[in-house]
Amino acid sequence: xxxxxxxxxxxxxxxxxxxxxxxxxxxxNVADWRVERSPTISxxxxxxxxxxxxxxxxxxAGREWDILALARRVGKVFITNNPNPREVxxxxxxxxxxxx
Numbered sequence: 001x002x003x004x005x006x007x008x009x010x011x012x013x014x015x016x017x018x019x020x021x022x023x024x025x026x027x028x029n030v031a032d033w034r035v036e037r038s039p040t041i042s043x044x045x046x047x048x049x050x051x052x053x054x055x056x057x058x059x060x061a062g063r064e065w066d067i068l069a070l071a072r073r074v075g076k077v078f079i080t081n082n083p084n085p086r087e088v089x090x091x092x093x094x095x096x097x098x099x100x
Contacts, residue, residue, distance in 0.1 A: 002014070002068070002088050002089070002090055002091075010022065010023055011023055012067070012068075013093040013095055013096055014033045014051065014093075015093055015096040016096075018031060018032035018033055018034065019031070019096070020032075020033050020053060021093065021095055021096060023095070025095075025099075028056075028057055029055060029056060029057040029058050030053040030054065030055055030056065030065065030067070031053065031054050031056050032053060032054045033051055033052070033053050033067070034051070034052055034053075035049050035050070035051060035052075036049065036050050036051075036052045037049060037050070047071055047072040047073065048069065048070065048071040048072075048080070049069075049070055050066040050068065050069050050070070051066070051067050051068040051069075051070065052064050052065065052066055052067065053065050053067050066081065068081060068088075069081035070088065077090070
């Protein structure tokens with residue numbers, strides 16, 4: 001579980017088998033998360049990756065989305081694709097573990 005939106009306190013749960021949950025349960029519009037070297041990340045920046053998802057519903061269905069860009073700096077991981085880049089904390093998803 002990660003909390004990329006500190007302003008609203010919401011979390012994203014990246015679970016086994018590409019399952020994505022939000023704080024209410026399974027997300028209905030995105031699925032199949034994976035770690036990729038996005039084309040938007042320079043090949044020279046070896047400390048950065050993107051968490052990509054497939055959009056499965058709505059206007060953008062059928063497209064991929066870089067939901068998070070993560071960069072390693074001084075031994076910590078930072079979210080870099082939001083207006084306030086900051087350290088990200090990874091935790092086990094109790095929501096996922098309770099509903100397996």
